[in-house]
Amino acid sequence: MSKHSAIRIGTRKSQLATWQARQVARKLREIGHETELIFVTSEGDIDLTTPLTEMGGKGVFTKALDNAQLNGEVDIAVHSFKDLPTENPLPLKVAAVMERADPRDSLVAPGGPGFLSDSDYRATIATSSNRRRAQWLHRYPNHEIVNIRGNVNTRLEKVETNDWDGAIFAAAGLQRIDLGHHISGYLDWMVPAAAQGAMAVMVREDDGEMDEIVAQLNHDDTALCTGIERDFLHDMEAGCSAPVGAYAFIEEENVHFKAVALTLDGRERYDCEERVPVSETGELGHAAARTLLSKGADTVIDEMKSD
Ligand SMILES: NCc1[nH]cc(CCC(=O)O)c1CC(=O)O
Numbered sequence: 001m002s003k004h005s006a007i008r009i010g011t012r013k014s015q016l017a018t019w020q021a022r023q024v025a026r027k028l029r030e031i032g033h034e035t036e037l038i039f040v041t042s043e044g045d046i047d048l049t050t051p052l053t054e055m056g057g058k059g060v061f062t063k064a065l066d067n068a069q070l071n072g073e074v075d076i077a078v079h080s081f082k083d084l085p086t087e088n089p090l091p092l093k094v095a096a097v098m099e100r101a102d103p104r105d106s107l108v109a110p111g112g113p114g115f116l117s118d119s120d121y122r123a124t125i126a127t128s129s130n131r132r133r134a135q136w137l138h139r140y141p142n143h144e145i146v147n148i149r150g151n152v153n154t155r156l157e158k159v160e161t162n163d164w165d166g167a168i169f170a171a172a173g174l175q176r177i178d179l180g181h182h183i184s185g186y187l188d189w190m191v192p193a194a195a196q197g198a199m200a201v202m203v204r205e206d207d208g209e210m211d212e213i214v215a216q217l218n219h220d221d222t223a224l225c226t227g228i229e230r231d232f233l234h235d236m237e238a239g240c241s242a243p244v245g246a247y248a249f250i251e252e253e254n255v256h257f258k259a260v261a262l263t264l265d266g267r268e269r270y271d272c273e274e275r276v277p278v279s280e281t282g283e284l285g286h287a288a289a290r291t292l293l294s295k296g297a298d299t300v301i302d303e304m305k306s307d
Pocket of ligand 1: 081082170196
């Protein structure tokens with residue numbers, strides 16, 4: 001590619017995806033590169049009714065972008081890192097992980113979150129994430145979970161027009177597109193999805209020039225922490241729809257790591273918490289998966305596989 005042609009950035013069309021792609025464009029411009037956004041429609045964006053768990057799972061949101069990249073229609077692609085499968089057979093690689101925003105889950109409750117303090121109230125909460133469902137039911141066993149599909153904007157519309165008590169969103173997704181004021185509370189007790197709040201920029205494996213450019217955007221601490229989370233998720237052999245959470249952060253040269261696996265009904269729960277010096281974290285995610293599986297979390301995974 002000549003120095004003077006713009007870097008073509010592939011993105012999905014949703015407001016959040018577009019914001020994320022523009023953020024990468026801004027960062028590339030700061031280091032002297034012109035960019036152009038190319039919009040690509042994914043299967044997961046077109047079919048808004050089938051629950052994600054029934055849509056052939058892995059990669060419903062990423063396949064179209066992957067193809068655009070393999071065909072050479074775009075040079076790089078921006079993804080929510082948590083949407084990327086942990087196994088990638090394609091000649092594409094993550095060249096940069098951008099600095100993580102708020103990793104937390106949040107509750108949007110149009111009537112306010114007051115119902116949470118009434119332990120007899122049988123609330124209805126919307127989420128299509130098994131991880132959120134299981135952790136919510138573990139904490140609020142008499143609540144009901146209903147499925148909700150769509151991008152952040154359409155889900156927000158749905159929670160405002162249905163008579164559900166609330167819905168769960170990634171805080172970063174709402175904040176990035178200036179909808180953070182809809183958040184009724186942050187779910188600090190819920191373990192986020194591996195890599196939640198982080199973006200990944202992908203390049204073709206054979207495109208060394210693009211790799212070198214994009215690698216300059218990498219945020220080392222975020223890459224380290226999300227790498228540990230994804231090692232854990234990978235070894236749980238559970239895929240992105242599993243009721244599994246993982247979160248790592250760095251404080252005073254130590255990585256703090258927290259992971260959880262639950263049955264879908266939230267009744268059985270397996271937890272793991274570690275603090276390890278940054279220099280000794282090479283095996284942390286893998287070791288945590290082994291620990292949880294040997295504690296009994298393997299039954300959770302078997303439940304998912306037999307579904
Ligand atoms: N599952 C879809 C998805 N993928 C990334 C985000 C938000 C941004 C992020 O978590 O990085 C969302 C929306 C949500 O979970 O509410």
